[in-house]
Amino acid sequence: MxxxxxxxxxxxxxxxxxxxxxxxxxxxxxxxxxxxxxxxxxxxxxxxxxxxxxxxxxxxxxxxxxxxxxxxxxxxxxxxxxxxxxxxxxxxxxxxxxxxxxxxxxxxxxxxxxxxxxxxxxxxxxxxxxxxxxxxxxxxxxxxxxxxxxxxxxxxxxxxxxxxxxxxxxxxxxxxxxxxxxxxxxxxxxxxxxxxxxxxxxxxDLVSAQETELRAVFAPPRWDDHKYSRGVLGVAAGSEQYPGAAVLVCRSALNCGLGMVRLAAPEGVRQLVLAAAPEVVAQDEVGGKATAWVCGPGLGEDGSARDRLAAVVALAAKQALPVVLDASALSLVSLGQVRRMRAGGAVVVMTPHRGELVALARRLGADAGLDAKHWEAELDTDPVCAVRELAQALDVVLVAKGPSTLIVPPEPEGSAWVQTEGGAELATGGTGDCLAGLIGAALARAQTGSPREMAVAVAAAVRLHGTAGSQAGQDGPFGASVLPDQIRSVIATAAGSRWRR
Known part of the structure; x- marks a missing residue:
């Protein structure tokens, strides 16, 4: 650190x-x-x-x-x-x-x-x-x-x-x-x-995850581990319009040492994911054994998307499961749903880029007691303070994505994390889906903890994502589909011989 x-x-x-x-x-x-x-x-x-x-x-x-x-x-x-x-x-x-x-x-x-x-x-x-x-x-x-x-x-x-x-x-x-x-x-x-x-x-005032945190969060399995102890990630992602998002989420999660991925998606999305990663457990509805959920990448905004989000919210609230809300879920989720999950003991992680961050403040901030107009001005002059205020207002871990990605828990005493790995090479469609998979995997492996404790795992995932993007960019332009394999390479290098026994 x-x-x-x-x-x-x-x-x-x-x-x-x-x-x-x-x-x-x-x-x-x-x-x-x-x-x-x-x-x-x-x-x-x-x-x-x-x-x-x-x-x-x-x-x-x-x-x-x-x-x-x-x-x-x-x-x-x-x-x-x-x-x-x-x-x-x-x-x-x-x-x-x-x-x-x-x-x-x-x-x-x-x-x-x-x-x-x-x-x-x-x-x-x-x-x-x-x-x-x-x-x-x-x-x-x-x-x-x-x-x-x-x-x-x-x-x-x-x-x-x-x-x-x-x-x-x-x-x-x-x-x-x-x-x-x-x-x-x-x-x-x-x-x-x-x-x-x-x-x-x-x-x-800030902390940044280093190799020590990356190795700890994405450590090789212990001798007595099994697939459930290594974490099971539930994924509600993909739609007829955006089927590839589910592939990127699932492959990224699988390639960082997770025990299992369980996908809830329409039939066409399930078939596409299974062709890319046959080890995924694919089903049409949200449910089954999981230690964390990712909801939102490529989800769309129709009735099916809203139903899957509502099912994830209900499951997280009932079982106190950590949830990553990304992409479509950021524009669909209500403040009431967030509060329901938090009341049930679930840690909620939101992953907006700049535009989504402002939209969240405008859409949910007023009901949460935030002065959105003042907040937007502060975002330019003191981004750490602004992101912290929104995280506290919504009671979530905010991952404000950008050239410097901020990870801020809602607790006033919790450290704000910042990661600067990666750069403009990651500014291409689908890389955010890969990051959502990594964050979900990190939470699934951690399984329990306060938002402040979970923020450490999130920061390690952001570091892993940025490092993979930076390394992939050394060979020239790339699309997000190369990141899952690069993620695997970064983890193997960080862990050393333990992954090469």
Missing amino acids: LPAYTGTAVRAAEQPLLDDGQGDALMRRAAWGLAQHVLAELRRRGPVAGSTVAALVGSGNNGGDALWALSFLRRRGMRAVAVPVADRLHDDGHAALLAAGGQVGEQVPSGTAVVIDGILGTGARGAFELPDGLVLPEGVTVVACDVPSGVDADTGQVLGEVIPADVTVTFGAVKAGLLLGAGAQAAGRVELVKIGLGPHLGAP
Whole structure:
């Protein structure tokens, strides 16, 4: 699990140390760590000796970090050039650079291998404008100091221009803005340098599932497992108009180590699914033994769709089964049905993309006490807070799908999860059906737990889905039908030899 904090929280954690006179020590620790990561980037490019490193330097502490890093690099034999973008430089950092034999120049030298972005830090707000005449050499590696200039460290917003980084070296704690929206896209690979803030940080504002969670949720079977103990997923999906959605849900669920999939669908959909996965137990009505249900992919919006949704709701409420509501189910389900399932002890997971999220807030939010108009404005400025408010209003786990996917339980004390794996390669029809199958499988394997506990399994499923999409995209364009096999490959790699005994 990777914890992340807003820039505001990190500055608050720094304050006791600053009050204790440790500001210079914090800056040197940060700068030393930054210099080590710059050296690592130089080694990736080729010989280090004689390389040129430049820094775009602002007037604040972020600029001071960059100047001290340049001084350390200069002492390792690099040519170090500071390019001021403000009227003044950090005094001690400037002195350290000059004492080490570094230079101050008016522009980034041609042939520079690495440029450090040290213009703005975590306290920056508002729109950022690139320095006049800024030209970076072709092929240069950009390393951001703490956050890329132009990124809001709290929310990931980019209101003006931004300097995209190949690597962001962040200090004390990973900033939430590096994992959200445009900020995540601008940050590149994020590397953390610990500077001693741990005892002062408190609970994280965001967490992100890592390989540890993926391996735990999608672990190989124990020696005494059987198909029922490995989880049974019920699927109400597919229709005459959208039969393939059921295939994608079922194959994705089966390929992540589930014990059984039980499908409730019309005859034509059942035949299509059985041709692709004959191990699926196919039936025409919702029912039978299951430890979780997925409802909605390709379901349509006719009477049959409503009947299948109502049957899943009744079963979940009666047996306290976790339910994933996706696609068609998001536009069909009523607030009363959600409350019925929750009253029966069922964990309800909703998986909307941006448009569906707004539609949910408008359609169900008013009855749940949400000011939809205010909420929509907040969704742009503080997406974590907005998604949390809707999750609490509906009493569900919300999976707000996008470039940064948020997974938020309804409990006020529950951590919000964010996953940034995958990207635009997943923006193709059917990939959401695959994700619904993975989330359903994760819940079926977990079988019981609070919404907060189930959110961990959901986050692991989102990570698995994004990783599979990213790997599939390395071979070129693809359709969603390749994802189930790629999912199997990701799990086998993560689990290592345990799946290859």
